[in-house]
Amino acid sequence: MRKVAIVAGGEAKAGKRAASWRDLVQEAGKAMFEDADNMSPKDVDSIFVGAAQPERFAFLSYVAALVAEHIGVIPRKVLARTELACVSGQAAVRYAWNCVATGMSDIAVAIGVEKMYPPDMAEAQTSMACVLDREWDGINAFSAPPFFAVTAQRHMYEFGTTEEQMALVSVKNHHYSSMNPIAHLRKEVTVEAVLRSPVVAPPLNLFDCCPMTDGSAGVILVPAEDAKKYTDTPMYPIGSGQCAIGNVINNLASLTEWVPLKLAAKEAWRTAKITEDDVEIAEVHDCFTISEIMEYEGLGFCETGKGGKFIEDGEPYIGGKVAVNPSGGIMGCGHPLGATSIYHTIEILKQFRGDVDDGRYVKDANIGIQHSLSGAANQHSIIVYSREPR
């Protein structure tokens, strides 16, 4: 199994865009190829497309060959779309990594895309109810906001977590996204503003929730030994963890302890030969403020139940124990489902390169991780990256 490097990344501006599904892909694809030296689309032999629901948001299916055509790639080794709801983009990166590792591919693109503001917004909102177990949970109104609201309620009850602590996550992430030019939301918020924003599902208010967003982002993967042909600053995937336990909410072992996250993290640290203490940048899935708090816990940055205190103590800020979501997270950058986790990948690449605003730069970091969850937090995926080959 050969080692692999990520040598380039490109993003479409995230937001409520006057751009079609295809426009978004082209914008990210163009930026991605411009970011690589000595590389043209024709050099790429494989493509993996992360897209969660193009069938519903854009009435498009069979999107892998479509995306290839739109960015000028002729896949002649491997191609597929990967879908894993909010983790679809990371799934594309993982498959690309695997194929370059086995030699099935020599140069692979992983690109994610989602157009979440279609002409018919009612269709888009209905579609979101597909993501949790629709027949059992969706039908009982357990779409994402009420599920995470119940989770937050239980976390508050069991551990004394407060609405103010949750609001701090939103404050932190909007602070960083205000400095991120590709972010959907570029304004600071205060604890008071979060607490006074409209109720979505108690205790979650509007600013506890990530926005719906249009976006696309893509990266190029090559064998590690070839990386320097294409960039002076590659980064290297060195470990991975993924775990899903159950699907329907009834079958979750616990609301307040994300067991699959703990198992995915354990596997990621094992395969990367690191511990959680080595992680300097963590781009994690803050679809709701409570999620990020539970991710501090599940990733082992603090004890179970202590996530609220962790943010209160400033630990997930740059300069604290670990920089969590220096991009601004999903909360600030937006959540274009299939593209989201490739924005994560590129954020880590940019951080390693020092290619970010000073106010959100994690200087000299060597280890970064990306984490995403999907559904009723029953599935968690992590990839660990190193700035140097290992």
Place this chain on the structure above:
Amino acid sequence: MRKVAIVAGGEAKAGKRAASWRDLVQEAGKAMFEDADNMSPKDVDSIFVGAAQPERFAFLSYVAALVAEHIGVIPRKVLARTELACVSGQAAVRYAWNCVATGMSDIAVAIGVEKMYPPDMAEAQTSMACVLDREWDGINAFSAPPFFAVTAQRHMYEFGTTEEQMALVSVKNHHYSSMNPIAHLRKEVTVEAVLRSPVVAPPLNLFDCCPMTDGSAGVILVPAEDAKKYTDTPMYPIGSGQCAIGNVINNLASLTEWVPLKLAAKEAWRTAKITEDDVEIAEVHDCFTISEIMEYEGLGFCETGKGGKFIEDGEPYIGGKVAVNPSGGIMGCGHPLGATSIYHTIEILKQFRGDVDDGRYVKDANIGIQHSLSGAANQHSIIVYSREPR
């Protein structure tokens, strides 16, 4: 990169089923685990789900964890749904193979499913228009039947292929499917019956077209060195080819020469270290009779333009040059999009084991291939299997 084996397969009965999407998955999953010795669902660490359009056919998305839960698997290494329209199932097999090869997984399931008879058939029929490039081709009525009809017209014009030759494909495949207990359509047809069946898109009549079908099929992959723990009769993926050129019909290089098929075949033979003459069983994508004729040509079983004569001469029958679709093909077995190509995989496994009716048994075969195409035949995928480890 370690070698991999397929040790078990299980299928749901294909057809117009009074069964839900989930029922189909459970039926295939149960059969699959019953087919493996010393294996329980809990032993599986990874799952790959081939599904083309659950979002539209079943209003379900994020189906990988859902399927895992329904067949009792707890994926703790890798999971994803793979989508590549009609090739979604084969894409799942390829990803599973890759992950076992790299060691990211030790025991992986690849399972495909499609429920194409939902309560609202208008919805299902509309959804099929997603598969060809919807905005450019679908909107101009280029869904699958008219596209393959135009292809057939051009093949007739350029090469003198006849409607009778195309009908022979349907006759052969219905002959074999009549002996296949899992097939959707189990009755013989005659050339006359094909020619007199209702016109769908000239020159294609109803019996030139595969049916819409509900189905599910799954296989289990393990490292080759462990295969004999789970079965006396494993089979081994030894090579692979996949190629897509363009997407929108305007951009196809040719209607009558499938260049991506030729390139995928070349890559499959190269990686498997075989030639087309070594292929004894070919399960290929006969979505329309013209497709199978062009696959004889593209796979190199005969010259370009000679596919009509190839079937007229009896070459793709058992006992001819190569047994093509001894299962009965998609034409006879049905085409549940995401599951179709895993039925192919299992057919080859059953043939190697001698676990089929005498009338459709390819005795002592050592090399079998599965082929599928998607969209405007712009994408072709092939996996080569060996009965013995290589």
